[in-house]
Amino acid sequence: MTAPVADIDIDAELVGRLLRAQHPDLADRSLRLVANGWDNAIFRLGDDLCLRLPRRAVAVPLLVNEQRWLPALAETLPARVPAPVRVGVPGDDYPYPWSICEWVDGEIASLVPVAERRAVAGELAEFMRRLHVPAPADAPVSPVRGVPLAVRDEQIQDRLTSGKLAREDELRRLWDELITAPVWAGPPVWVHGDPHPANLVLRGSRLAAVLDFGDLNAGDPATDLAAAWLVFDAQGRAAFQAGVDADDATWTRARAWALAIGTAIAVFADIHPGLADAGEHAITQVLADQG
Structure with a gap:
């Protein structure tokens, strides 16, 4: 690839x-x-x-x-x-x-130890709350981000039976469970669309910037809340979850999105070797989280 x-x-x-x-x-x-x-x-x-x-x-x-x-x-x-x-x-x-x-000076979060990222969990939650407001009618839409999970099912199933990922059987069973979560019932809100740690810039213990809005769209905020598993460990995730105050269905969909984005990162690790650890981290966190 x-x-x-x-x-x-x-x-x-x-x-x-x-x-x-x-x-x-x-x-x-x-x-x-x-x-x-x-x-x-x-x-x-x-x-x-x-x-x-x-x-x-x-x-x-x-x-x-x-x-x-x-x-x-x-x-x-x-x-x-x-x-x-x-x-x-x-x-x-x-x-x-x-x-x-x-230009924003700082360090890309994917290069920062996971334990040190916990310090920005509250700030990233605040960023997401401020971003996730109803988008105007002419806001862009995406075919792959911010959409109902069912739209992604065929692609994710193909990925999870490709032989390119470790623990495919576990991931497939989890995906089949998570995809049954209720769809987003609110208005389409602004969604960043690609909330992995290489798109966050940290300066010390602060969140300096959020990069790469190429996937900016109006849709389901659960896509962005996948950062809970993509960026953080269990302790950081708890702080992030407390800050965003998402309902159970949205949090379940967010975990599904973390699985979707994390497996994509893992599959494409040979193209983006700097993200290889991020894909492995996301998959480990998604599977370890007991909800």
């Missing part, structure tokens, strides 16, 4: 041309590639800014959603998010829109 091939190669020379043409006042800053992900290339620009540029056409609508919705959401949230401070348009041999965002 390999990462998708980029539709366009993005290097510092190309980014420099875009800056000189569209944001010339920033063009003399230092520029270096810091990540070349599944969908986007990230360049650091000077000390306090970064650029986010889609490397595949399918990622463009996700970036456009961030450009449209994050500036307003950022005003209501207690931790920083990658709301663009400037935007770029296609040009100079680059066919997609792109964003300039603030």
